[in-house]
Amino acid sequence: MRSVTGLLYVLQFADSALPVGAFSxxxxxxxxxxxxxxxxxxxLKQMVLAATEQAATLDGGALLVAHRAVLAADMQGLVAVDRAVYLRKLNEEMRTMTVRMGRKLGELGAHVLDTPLLADWVRAIKSGASPGTFPVGLALVTGALGVEARDAFxxxxxxxxxxxxNAALRLMRVSYFDTQAILLEVNATAEDLYQRVRADTIDDIRAFAPLLDILAATHVRAHVRMFMN
Incomplete structure (x- = not known):
């Protein structure tokens, strides 16, 4: 069974207030x-459902592959999945998001956790050997804390x-009641998504959501922007 401490680790790194720049x-x-x-x-609910499904098959699957590499202390495997995630991001804004958040998480993890593998990954990012994507960073941090892959996902x-x-509350006419109701429904899909990708390998991670990619691409040239993507 999950320990109280393990549950708190999951809550800490799932918190939207985690200082890795998600609010941007x-x-x-x-x-x-x-x-x-x-x-x-x-x-809004339909878009969040589409985004979380895409996230599960790409970043979520990569997280599970990377988590296995962490447990095996396989630095080469971590760099390989890091590159695979980055190359599967089809537009500039999604690539920017994953590496900015990933590098921040790597720096945070290296500061609060004394693990050689995490320190090596941060050095690989700085040298340009590894892109520094968010799911790989999350796998390293949760793996070092003993958080199970399922909980990290x-x-x-x-x-x-x-x-x-949280972004929707600042962008459109929607209430906290609405967003929490949506979150409850979206959370209910996580188990099925996990079962779908739990055995994926690096060759299986994928994403296919053309409309989301087009929207992210048009955002680059938007005249007014509150968010980075």
């Missing part, structure tokens, strides 16, 4: 609102949904 990003939501794709709580999925819903 909307995961494409700002552009979706500007383009009229998201306009009310119902369409849950923390990641929660982070994606909470990032977008």
């Amino acid at each position: 990003f909307s995961n494409g939501l700002e552009s979706a609102i500007q383009q009229g794709v998201v306009r009310d709580p119902a369409s 849950a923390a990641h999925q929660y982070g994606v949904a909470s990032m977008m819903l």
Whole structure:
């Protein structure tokens, strides 16, 4: 059974207030609102569901692969999955988001945890040998803390949904009641998503959500922007 301490570790690294810069990003939501794709709580829910499904098959699957590499102390495997995640991000803004958050998480982890593997990864990022994506950073931190892969996946999925819903409160007419109701529904899908990707290898991680990629691409040229993507 999960210990109380282990549960607190999961809560800490799933917290939207974790200082890795998640508040600066909307995961494409700002552009979706500007383009009229998201306009009310119902369409907001559909976008968050699509985003968390995409996150599960790409970043979530990569997190699980990286978590196994952490347990095996496989630095070469970590760099390989880090590169695979980065190369599967089809637009500039999503690549920017994952490496800015990942590098911040790596620096934070190296400061609070004394683990050689995490320190080696931070050095690999600084040397340019590894991109520094967020799911790999989360795998390193949670793995070092003894958090199980399933719980690390849950923390990641929660982070994606909470990032977008917190952004929605600043971008559109939606209430805290609406966003919490949406979050409850989105959270209910996490177990099925985990079962879908739990055995994935590095060759299996993938994403296919053309509309989300197009929205992120158009956001680069937006005249007014509150979020970095």
